Amino acid sequence: MKKENVFLLILIFLASLTIGCKSDSSTQNTAQIKKHAAKIKDVQANIKEITAKSSIDKYSRAIFSFKNANYFLPPPNKGLSVLLSEPPGSESRINNIEMDPWGNPYIYKNPGVFNKTDYDLYSLGPNGKYDGLSGDDIHNYGDSTEPWFKFKDQNGHFQKPKDGTIKRSHYNDALNSIFQFYKGELVGTGQVRFKSGAMKAQYEFKDGFKNGIIKYYGGKDQVIREETYNRGKLGKISRFYPSGELKSKQSFVNGFPNSKRIDYFTDGTVNLLGEGISKGEIRHKDGSVTEITYKNGKEISRKKVK
Structure with missing residues (x-):
C-alpha cells in the first residue's frame, strides 16, 4: 500500500474518532462530518500535487543525466520514452513512465514554450486542461539544465527577466555571465565566463531561442564543443580534443537525430567502437x-x- 493511502486512512480514522466522541445533536454531527470531509478532500488534493511535483523532479533529473551523457536533450519525437532504453544502472534511466495523479500523461516539449533555451515538462493538473501560467498546471517553468537560464522569483515561480543587460559576477567580482533581454526574451550574444575571466560559453539568441552557433570552452579559450541551432532546434554537435582536432560529430534535423554519433581518434581516423x-x-x-x-x-x- 502506498504511503499516501496509509496517511489518508489514518486521517479518516481520526476524523471518525473525533466525530464519534461528540455527543451533540445530529445537526452538529452532520456539520462536523462535512467539515472533516472537506479537510480530507484538501489533503487528497495536496498529496496529488506533491506526487506530480515529485514525478516532474524525478524525470527532470533523468533528463539532466541524459544530456550530460549525450550532449543533447531527449528528442521531441521520443520525449520521456527515450529514458526507458538508457543503460541499466545509469542515472538517466527510468523503469516506467507513470500517468499524473489525475490520469493524464506528463507533457514534454523541446524546445519549451516557457523554457525556450531548454525544455518544458508539465502536468495538466486537476482540470486536465492546458492553462500555462494562469491555471493549475504543475510544471518546471523557470528551470534549466544550464544554471544561468533559471528564471524564477524568490518564491520559486517562473518570472521573465526585465529588458536590458543583465550581468552576474563571481564572488571575486569577476564577470560570471552577461545576457541581453528584449520583451522578456533572450536576444543577441550572451557569455558565461570562468572565475579566471576565460570564456566558458558563448551563445546566440533570437526571440528567446538558441539560434546560430553556441560554443563551449575548456578554460583556456579552447573550444571543446559547438552546437548549431535554428530557433531552438538542434542541427549539429561537434566536439573537439584539447589540441583542437575533431573528437566527434552528430547531425540533427529540427532537433531529431539524423545520424549516429561518429567518434574520431586524434589522427582523424574513425573510432568504430565509439568514445x-x-x-x-x-x-x-x-x-x-x-x-x-x-x-x-x-x-x-x-x-x-x-
Missing part, C-alpha cells in the same frame, strides 16, 4: 563465447557470438 566503449569476452567450457560491451566502465550489453 569510452570497449569490448570483452567470456569463454565457456562448452566452447561458446559471450561478448560483453562496456561504456565508460559499465556493462551495456552482452551476446553469444559462438
